[in-house]
Amino acid sequence: AQKITQTQPGMFVQEKEAVTLDCTYDTSDPSYGLFWYKQPSSGEMIFLIYQGSYDQQNATEGRYSLNFQKARKSANLVISASQLGDSAMYFCAMRGMIYNQGGKLIFGQGTELSVKP
């Protein structure tokens, strides 16, 4: 079975500071991918960043980086220099690559981030 856990229902961060959103996962698939999506109050799902389980380096996309610790089964999202526009719900998701027919994603419960001016 696959599972994604996000233990922080809500987070606050001061503008321009960095923030880490936690994500832990469990899977029996030997190869998998981890994704982070942002959902602003307008409701759309925006892809942020991807990490493959066999990638040697942690993924980075602009102000977003993924702190991937395979042994601990964690894939935390780090947002540097927070901006007011970063206020949103953030979802961690996983896709097994070997045993997952159809490329299905499993989502965590989400973390609501609020950036304070």
Place this chain on the structure above:
Amino acid sequence: NAGVTQTPKFQVLKTGQSMTLQCAQDMNHNSMYWYRQDPGMGLRLIYYSASEGTTDKGEVPNGYNVSRLNKREFSLRLESAAPSQTSVYFCASRPPEQGSYEQYFGPGTRLTVT
């Protein structure tokens, strides 16, 4: 290139009514998905279609049916709506290649069943 489109954006149904949520993508993707999102929860997969002509159940398929009409279109039908189906419904699609390709999401349909 519109990406993934969904209709309608909002819908209110009475218990027992039926309706079909429409989804279309213009990116030539093979795989398409229907999710529901309830307050305080992440997205849960209802049904998916790995390729044209195939559909499979996801985590929460009860009360729903789907049709992969062609490569572009994947519809979700509620035959007899129940208040428990009040939710936001997202359609998504993904390219056929393996690897890092993410799912592309539509804007969502907000459904209320009274």
